[in-house]
Amino acid sequence: GQNIDQPTEMTATEGAIVQINCTYQTSGFNGLFWYQQHAGEAPTFLSYNVLDGLEEKGRFSSFLSRSKGYSYLLLKELQMKDSASYLCAVRDSNYQLIWGAGTKLIIKP
Amino acid sequence: ETGVTQTPRHLVMGMTNKKSLKCEQHLGHNAMYWYKQSAKKPLELMFVYNFKEQTENNSVPSRFSPECPNSSHLFLHLHTLQPEDSALYLCASSQEEGQGSSPLHFGNGTRLTVT
Numbered sequence: 001g002q003n004i005d006q007p008t009e010m011t012a013t014e015g016a017i018v019q020i021n022c023t024y025q026t027s028g029f030n031g032l033f034w035y036q037q038h039a040g041e042a043p044t045f046l047s048y049n050v051l052d053g054l055e056e057k058g059r060f061s062s063f064l065s066r067s068k069g070y071s072y073l074l075l076k077e078l079q080m081k082d083s084a085s086y087l088c089a090v091r092d093s094n095y096q097l098i099w100g101a102g103t104k105l106i107i108k109p
Numbered sequence: 110e111t112g113v114t115q116t117p118r119h120l121v122m123g124m125t126n127k128k129s130l131k132c133e134q135h136l137g138h139n140a141m142y143w144y145k146q147s148a149k150k151p152l153e154l155m156f157v158y159n160f161k162e163q164t165e166n167n168s169v170p171s172r173f174s175p176e177c178p179n180s181s182h183l184f185l186h187l188h189t190l191q192p193e194d195s196a197l198y199l200c201a202s203s204q205e206e207g208q209g210s211s212p213l214h215f216g217n218g219t220r221l222t223v224t
Contacts, residue, residue: 008149030209042113042199045212095207099151
């Protein structure tokens, strides 16, 4: 079967750095997405990786290793507004999106 | 403003009621989706429409019935639901179904409670 694993919950301190990991086992790979979802709101697109390496977008970076079936989302200079759930999703060989259950990130002052 | 608008935001209905969820996208996309989101579970794809044609029905019970009159509008008709159907129902759109790098754009969802 196809599977995406992410930690259920993480806690970090305002101003610090946090890394949210995502491991996947899917039938084929056609890209990996990260989304942010604040409570009661729509998931919003953060990043897309299809080649190995690091993609940087301001305070957020996303890394992919296809050989290891592994990605992480790195958040720097954490702000209170970064408290949200972070969803990892992989496109399989049929271009279907396989979703993780999400990681709830709690930022403390 | 997300570009994808869902109504209502909240809905409470009894098991014998009939109601409809509405979704509208203003992004010029050709694919629209219904997802179910339950606490601590991955998003569950329910239905997909690509250029107004239904391309996916993920073994969804017949008490859920989708309708896509045009590329901008999507409905989910609900009848004789069960308490386990209580969840957040998310609508999404994308340029086309299955395009590699094309992300989904989500609405804020309808929080459904079945009593």
